[in-house]
Amino acid sequence: MKRLTAALFLSMVLTTTAWAGTAKVTWDDPDSYRDVRAAEENQTRFERRVFDGLEAHFQELAEKLPENHVLEVTVKDLDLAGEVLPINIGGGMNLVRQVRNADFPAIEFDFKHLDDSGNVVLEGNERLRGRDLPGQGRTNIRARSQHELLDYERAMLDRWFRFRFEE
Template sequence: MRSIRITFAALAILGCGGAWAGASVTYVEPDKFLDMPFSKIDRERVLQDLSDHFAELGKLLPAGQELKVEVTDLDLAGRIDHMRRSGNEIRVLRGSADWPRMELRYSLVQDGKVLKSGDAKLADMSYMDHASMINSNESLRFEKQMVDEWFAKTFGVKVRGVRG
């Protein structure tokens, strides 16, 4: 199987002076990610939804900064119930060993200079305990909450809905 790289980039223009802050996301071999939807359209929707979320977070960075992220692994919350597979996939959340996980490399850049970089392994083993804090209709709500907490902690930026 050929290695696939899907890149979604998003930059947000801030203010009249053309100052910008943003985020770009690259998915490294996404067909090897654990627990992704079967349908190509659903897989693309998941990746686009996460890219859009990183772009929104990028708007919280100081003007002139850009976050570059390479997602190297992704495991969504819950598990697909293969016994019920009928045209629609059903994701079952049990709150046991089915927590969301993500592995990524990142760099925060300003004026061509790397301000901060590293590798991160995100996981939220108690994701079900946060359910009351999160909009229950939001897609990928557990994964987004996990990313929000990492972003706030790593970059010292206040993210709406993040505890602490």
Template sequence: MRKLSSLSSIGLLAVAVPAAATSVSVSFVQPERYTDASYSHPYATEKDRAEVQRDIAQHFQRLAERRLPANEELRIEVLDVDLAGWFEPFRFRTAADVRIIRDIAWPRMKLRYTLLRDGQPLASGEEQLVDMNYLMNSNVYSGSDRLRYEKAMMDDWFEKRFSAH
């Protein structure tokens, strides 16, 4: 069961993902200030942002379940999201809600993380995830997956950051 809660007074949205052998918590800090975190249009509502946040949190959960030992806990704070592509304002009459994918509009995500093993800090940091070659890299996700480029970027970061642990 998934639970979304918003603390609008401090601009923090926490997404609780299902408990599994590996514990992962993903929180979204001031999502209303994110660069571009909506599937539908550039003027995102809280509901639009919540959909993207849910999908990001679920993907981090799947990555942790597959790659982290049961005695580790990962805490991620997402500080900014900029989805691949953009909405082009001059297309407002014909395709206002169509995200245009171009090689110069790569996906980005800024986050802070802490990895704990048996309750003790093992690794932490703040990082900017960027995939400037997102259109040239192979991608295992379906073309209909709205987060396909971001998921590939998250996979790459997760592998590089946590494969040694």
């Protein structure tokens, strides 16, 4: 039985296409972005978390491309889901990023998909605005907790990648 399992596993590995593209993300003039505003966090640290998180997500998407292919992305503008508002918590005013039903994220970027020889497979400029996002349709306002940072933005980028590269 162990030999059969090992043989099946080996045949799956050998017949699977190698997928291991990479992403290169450039942030063009982030000080001019529409909304990357921190709530109760240092602005520089918050921006770094946002940019690192989106770079990691572009990398996850690029890994679905064929081996040695590159997805180059130059972000021109970013508007995170929700808005930063002052709210009264325990008698004091705090800033919290709140997401309402129509508080969609938006992003503008140029992209190039390069093959393993550096030839352009696909390129373009995208202006995405997230719709049909997780939690849409709820009537209550809810604050985004730390573990939810970029959930809406990732969902928007996932849909874009499926449309451009998988369909």
